[in-house]
Amino acid sequence: MAIIVAVDAGHGGKDPGAVGPSGTYEKNVTLAVSRQLAALINRQPGMRAVMTRTGDYFVDLNERSEIARKHKAHLLISIHADSVANRQARGASVWILSAxxxxxxxxxxLGQQDKHTELLGGAGKVIAEAEPNPYLAQTILDLSWDNSRxxxxxIGEIILKHIGQEVRLHKHQPQHASLAVLKAPDIPSLLIETGFISxxxxxxxxxxxxxxxxxARALFTGIKRYYTDNPPGGTMLANRAQGQSQGQIKHVVKSGESLSRLAxxxxxxxxxxRNHNSLNSDELRIGQVIYIPTS
Ligand SMILES: [Zn+2]
Known part of the structure; x- marks a missing residue:
């Protein structure tokens, strides 16, 4: 299985995004960078890119994360260019969804029960089949969201480290904002401002x-670095990492898994x-890494 990265070129079609002082449309810059990034990802064995738009047309913000989910993306990365009234402002930045x-x-x-199964996978099904329990749904949604964020x-920190070596940064830490394209609870999502078009x-x-x-290359290097160090279970990079680690298998806890099930x-x-992982409790959380001794 490959690591799937949804590459989202901001704006498009009737929505040009910001317009630069010489008339450059943000939507064209975002598409060009996204194409370069997707090409680099697709050239990397074990990784695959899915673009939320491949030409100059409009895609609704909700639809963008839907496309990522449909392709079971591990990450959504939305490409933009910044714009403010102050023409001196410059540099790139990375954004995640605010609390x-x-x-x-x-x-x-929580009001849309029909969405739970889709967003929460197996855990959503358990919720749907159990007695109506809004607290359970909220707890699981909470966990999933915490984990994605x-x-x-x-990933944002690693990307900043890599793009900071290539281009000027506006902010040196990931920033939080209320951005609709980042609102998938189940997919880690980042928005990259590549620079100030203003x-x-x-x-x-x-x-x-x-x-x-x-x-694009700096973004790719950052993403690749993250997934080489933290390969999601079942992917080619994970299998490679397993082969390299001595005497143990790395397992990332998914929803519905318990210690007894892993055993x-x-x-x-x-x-x-318990011993191998110095666990004080048998309670596992989604996304927790458990090492399985093999020798
Ligand atoms: Zn934008």
Whole structure:
């Protein structure tokens, strides 16, 4: 199985995005960078890109994360260019969804029972089949969202490190904002502002294919670095990592998995798992890494 990255070129069609001082449309810059990024991902064995738009047409913000989910993306990365009144502002930045927006979206989702199964996979099915229990749904949604956001933040930090070596940064840490394209509770989602299209010098950079290639490569290197260090279970990179690690298998806990189930699945006693991972409790959380001793 490949690591799937949804690459989202911001704006498009009737929505040009920001317009630079010399008339550059953000939607064209985002598509060019996204194409470069997708090409790099697709050239990497074990990774595959899915683009939410491949041409100059309009895609609704909700539809963008739906496309990512349909293709079972591990990550959604939305490409944009910044714009402010102050023409001096410059540099790239990375954004994740704010906690405030999470609360708002959570309340919306809790009201839409039909969405639970789709968003929560097996756990959603358990909820749907159990007695109606809004607290259970909320707890699981909470866990899933926490997990996606903290993973998104970690990927954002690594990406910043890599793009910071290539281009100027506006902010050195991932920033939080209420951005609709990032609101998938089940997919780590990041928005990248590649530079300020409102700054005349950066506008020139943003339309040059050399700069587009440079930022796409830095994004790709950051993403690849993250997944090489943290391969999701069942993917090719994970299998490779397993082969390299000595005497143990790395397992990332998915919804519905318990310590006893892992023990059964890998043929190891629960006591050994507890011991090997220094666990104080048998309670596992989604996304937790458990090492399975194999020798
Ligand atoms: Zn934008």
């Amino acid at each position: 405030k927006r999470v609360d708002r979206e959570m309340n919306k989702l 903290s993973e998104g933040y970690s 700054n005349p010098q950066e506008e020139k950079l943003l339309i040059s294919s050399a700069f587009q290639q440079r930022i 059964k699945r890998y043929g190891v006693s629960m006591a050994r798992l």
